[in-house]
């Protein structure tokens with residue numbers, strides 16, 4: 354019922370000139386020709402909704418795995434130029450070994466209003482080439498053995514459609530900045546490489562890159578480190594002189610069995626994801642490599658866990674006479690926004706306007722929002738309706754896909770109601 358009411362509402366908002374039950378399918382037919390059957394079956398009721406679904410399905414078919422986003426960037430440049438905007442690309446490609454940079458669009462607006470950032474990433478995980486999307490039972494799914502790339506093209510398509518509508522309707526609006534990042538899935542590299550000056554004039558940021566229905570708002574996310582431990586033993590013949598060897602597999606077994614892993618405490622998780630080592634069954638193994646990660650909402654807990662892992666490996670190596678090289682790299686810093694902050698109020702009232710309730714969520718994963726917060730810009734990560742991401746079962750409900758542009762427009766409209774330029778960290 355709520356959904357039906359909302360569809361009516363969004364329809365009236367975007368399509369005042371068309372009667373809901375009357376001319377719309379005819380109009381869509383004139384505009385797009387075939388494909389109206391699918392639209393009718395799935396209760397798509399406006400040109401705008403039709404466009405965002407179509408755009409999404411087109412974009413997922415453009416191959417764009419991490420560091421190979423060239424074709425996608427070019428496609429989007431074309432779309433924005435057609436809309437009368439001036440897209441540009443930054444220089445991050447060479448520093449991350451990719452073939453395309455972040456795509457940036459500055460859209461001037463009323464100078465007396467805060468400037469908003471909307472961000473989505475252009476890359477997808479593997480298997481992500483040759484995606485063939487289909488609509489089934491109200492969902493867009495991938496018909497092959499690939500992901501759908503709804504992560505994160507739902508966000509991309511919705512941002513484009515929102516801006517298209519604003520332009521068509523000639524709506525007055527605040528300054529808006531769009532940043533479409535590259536290489537997000539391989540360590541947030543595009544966002545990390547983005548020049549800080551790019552977001553200096555921005556007051557509030559919204560990343561559209563979380564699973565969960567529209568209404569999900571991530572206001573807190575952890576820090577993450579990765580570690581690599583190389584355990585060195587000594588090779589020897591397994592049958593002739595095993596006693597002269599130092600068994601690196603034994604060292605790592607002892608270490609791992611004493612290591613706190615999984616949900617370490619309320620705020621912290623740890624995982625060893627890769628073990629490599631050994632040469633042959635008749636050789637005492639002289640080398641094992643462990644690769645893992647730690648995430649935590651507390652910096653103290655993060656460094657304690659990091660130290661704990663180092664200590665148990667060290668202790669095991671000492672016991673059996675091996676050596677350890679332990680390297681740690683910080684991947685990104687966590688963030689937490691105050692639930693009554695202006696940016697969260699902006700999200701809350703915009704969701705309410707579209708008939709949704711806000712659900713504040715703590716994420717266990719990092720996103721471009723971590724990087725923007727780290728660079729000094731308060732940024733939320735919004736749920737877009739992606740489901741079962743990073744798997745061939747990935748899907749998105751049409752209902753979410755067609756409603757997202759409306760939420761973006763509400764956020765842009767409602768910025769007028771919050772105090773000016775107060776979203777920066779000081």
Ligand SMILES: [Zn+2]
Nearest residue numbers: 474504505562
């Ligand atoms: Zn994503």
